[in-house]
Amino acid sequence: MNIPTPHIGVSEQGVIAKTVLMPGDPLRAKFIADTFLENPVQFNHVRGMLGFTGTYNGKKISVMGSGMGMPSIGIYSFELFEFYGVENIIRIGSCGAYTDELELYDVILATDAYSESAYAKVQSGSEDDVMLPSPELNEKLEGFAKELEIELHKCRIHSNDVFYNGQEGYFEMVRDKHGCKAVEMESFALFANAKTTGKKAACLLTVSDSLVTHKVTTAEERQNAFTEMMKIALEMAE
Numbered sequence: 524m525n526i527p528t529p530h531i532g533v534s535e536q537g538v539i540a541k542t543v544l545m546p547g548d549p550l551r552a553k554f555i556a557d558t559f560l561e562n563p564v565q566f567n568h569v570r571g572m573l574g575f576t577g578t579y580n581g582k583k584i585s586v587m588g589s590g591m592g593m594p595s596i597g598i599y600s601f602e603l604f605e606f607y608g609v610e611n612i613i614r615i616g617s618c619g620a621y622t623d624e625l626e627l628y629d630v631i632l633a634t635d636a637y638s639e640s641a642y643a644k645v646q647s648g649s650e651d652d653v654m655l656p657s658p659e660l661n662e663k664l665e666g667f668a669k670e671l672e673i674e675l676h677k678c679r680i681h682s683n684d685v686f687y688n689g690q691e692g693y694f695e696m697v698r699d700k701h702g703c704k705a706v707e708m709e710s711f712a713l714f715a716n717a718k719t720t721g722k723k724a725a726c727l728l729t730v731s732d733s734l735v736t737h738k739v740t741t742a743e744e745r746q747n748a749f750t751e752m753m754k755i756a757l758e759m760a761e
């Protein structure tokens with residue numbers, strides 16, 4: 524396929540950095556660019572999925588929204604990896620806690636992602652229901668978190684296809700049977716794409732709500748609290 528791709532309006536190589544941070548919300552990508560990047564330049568506005576490249580401490584990095592859910596991050600991450608020479612994608616998202624061991628605003632580094640999703644099966648024929656992040660990226664992110672003195676909770680996450688689940692006892696079953704401590708909706712597909720394209724991916728999450736205690740954060744609180752996770756990920760600039 525030629526560039527621009529159907530979903531990313533960039534016609535030249537080198538405009539998008541080798542490392543891309545992906546929040547779900549494109550406005551959060553804009554917030555990161557406006558708040559943390561030096562000389563940010565917007566490279567995408569197709570479907571409002573804003574993407575920016577700039578520097579952080581003088582080193583190049585891009586940030587772009589992924590949208591919600593595996594079909595959405597599946598499209599954007601595949602195009603970045605396969606057609607724009609992107610090597611590393613770090614998802615920086617929100618998640619729901621499946622256990623009272625996790626508090627609101629805790630920062631999680633995903634050790635692996637379990638899913639019932641057919642994404643990997645349809646994409647590459649893989650029967651695996653667990654997809655893995657890059658150990659190398661996870662090690663780097665752990666190191667940066669340590670330097671920044673931000674506590675990281677390492678655990679398996681659930682990449683869910685259904686936000687509004689009507690089945691009683693479902694999340695408890697996923698937690699107890701598959702060992703997932705938190706839920707989001709994207710990482711399984713991101714990790715599957717990294718695997719099939721030979722690239723690297725990782726995922727940092729901030730707890731935005733709890734399915735156990737039913738505590739929630741406001742949009743405004745999230746904007747500020749999520750900066751810890753962003754700072755860890757921004758250290759990936761190179």
Ligand code: HPA
Nearest residue numbers: 617618619706707708731
């Ligand atoms: N479910 C799925 N994804 C999420 C949640 C949730 O409860 N909270 C934040 N992302």
